[in-house]
Amino acid sequence: MTTPRRSITILGAGHIGFAMALLLSRSGDYDVLVADRDPLRLQAVAALGVATCTAGDDAALARAIAGRYAVLNALPFHCAVGVATQCARAGVHYFDLTEDVQSTQAIRALARDARSVLMPQCGLAPGFIGIVGHDLARRFDELHRLHMRVGALPRYPQGALRYNLTWSTEGLINEYCNPCEAIVDGVKTTVAALDGLETFALDGVEYEAFNTSGGLGTLTETLAGRARQVDYKSIRYPGHCAILKLLLNDLRLRDRRDLLKEIFEAAIPTTEQDVIVVFASSTGLQGGRLVQESHSARILGCEVQGHRLSAIQRTTAAGICAALDLVAQGALPQQGFVGQEQVRLADFLANRFGAVYATQPEARAEACAA
Numbered sequence: 001m002t003t004p005r006r007s008i009t010i011l012g013a014g015h016i017g018f019a020m021a022l023l024l025s026r027s028g029d030y031d032v033l034v035a036d037r038d039p040l041r042l043q044a045v046a047a048l049g050v051a052t053c054t055a056g057d058d059a060a061l062a063r064a065i066a067g068r069y070a071v072l073n074a075l076p077f078h079c080a081v082g083v084a085t086q087c088a089r090a091g092v093h094y095f096d097l098t099e100d101v102q103s104t105q106a107i108r109a110l111a112r113d114a115r116s117v118l119m120p121q122c123g124l125a126p127g128f129i130g131i132v133g134h135d136l137a138r139r140f141d142e143l144h145r146l147h148m149r150v151g152a153l154p155r156y157p158q159g160a161l162r163y164n165l166t167w168s169t170e171g172l173i174n175e176y177c178n179p180c181e182a183i184v185d186g187v188k189t190t191v192a193a194l195d196g197l198e199t200f201a202l203d204g205v206e207y208e209a210f211n212t213s214g215g216l217g218t219l220t221e222t223l224a225g226r227a228r229q230v231d232y233k234s235i236r237y238p239g240h241c242a243i244l245k246l247l248l249n250d251l252r253l254r255d256r257r258d259l260l261k262e263i264f265e266a267a268i269p270t271t272e273q274d275v276i277v278v279f280a281s282s283t284g285l286q287g288g289r290l291v292q293e294s295h296s297a298r299i300l301g302c303e304v305q306g307h308r309l310s311a312i313q314r315t316t317a318a319g320i321c322a323a324l325d326l327v328a329q330g331a332l333p334q335q336g337f338v339g340q341e342q343v344r345l346a347d348f349l350a351n352r353f354g355a356v357y358a359t360q361p362e363a364r365a366e367a368c369a370a
Helices: 015-027 039-046 058-065 077-090 101-113 128-137 169-177 219-223 240-250 257-267 311-328 345-350 361-369
Strands: 006-011 030-036 051-054 070-073 093-096 117-119 142-154 180-184 187-191 198-202 205-211 227-236 274-286 289-300 302-304 307-309
Touching: 006 015, 006 058, 015 030, 015 039, 015 302, 015 307, 015 311, 030 039, 030 058, 039 051, 051 058, 058 077, 070 077, 070 311, 077 093, 077 101, 077 117, 077 169, 093 311, 101 117, 117 311, 128 142, 128 219, 128 227, 128 274, 128 289, 128 345, 142 205, 169 240, 169 257, 180 219, 205 240, 219 227, 227 274, 240 257, 274 311, 289 311, 307 311, 311 345
Parallel strands: 006 030, 006 070, 030 051, 070 093, 093 117, 142 227
Antiparallel strands: 142 274, 180 187, 180 227, 198 205, 205 227, 274 289, 302 307
């Protein structure tokens, strides 16, 4: 018996929306509609043979949502709560990529009475790193420390910042400015962004890492009372944090985020030659012995059916597409709020989309060539 194709709406036809449309349409299991307010941005998606529509107001957005199996939201973070509200009212499953803590809390409140799934934070960080972190945490009888580090970096860094724009500038500024959730001495708390600077080497490359907001998702709530210390930091090349502190603190651009966005987008080039670096480590007791365990991955961009996808496109789109797949397959709850830590790492890596994150070279090559 043939399984019916499920109808999906992707909101946003930018770089990530395009990658999502490519992955889902080529899977053969989903009828994909992509909606965006800009008709020009829809042209590249339409060239894939995917249906498109212009959604420039709330009424058009409601039409794009009504009757669909699920909505995948790739719009800016400030659109998340409004879209999730419409999906909850329509009984449509909702997935997004937001790193914004307040948006996630509002969506969680919406989900209390929802008859569909509301699953925010399905990208890289928050997203995959929360799945990894929870998998590491559950291996210990007593968890002492859980450290999670993620970087979306240029492969060929230049300039003093040694950084290129690879995703949402608004989201990046949020990470650098907003309070960061953590567990310190067993208590859920917040720490300041840009603090906690550390340096380390991974596979022979020197990096720095520092506190940024939003990467942990709901993991601090899940692990509160079970771990002594849990934190998340963004990975950059050495020297990046010092310049950010000059811009945000000394020049007080944290109070003028619109201007900071304009400066970043005018002065920092974008690149598709990027690399995703993931490193998580945990320490605790297993059978009375002090043990350390870790998980690392390094993921590059590649060509998919003649289309070049950057590393951030591949990993972010893979995360939200895998979440959709797992709900559609019945491997996750079918209504209410679903946090990333409810996803088993083994299920995620075995998924056709999640396999992008597999650490085995042969699995990564297979996922890239598919």
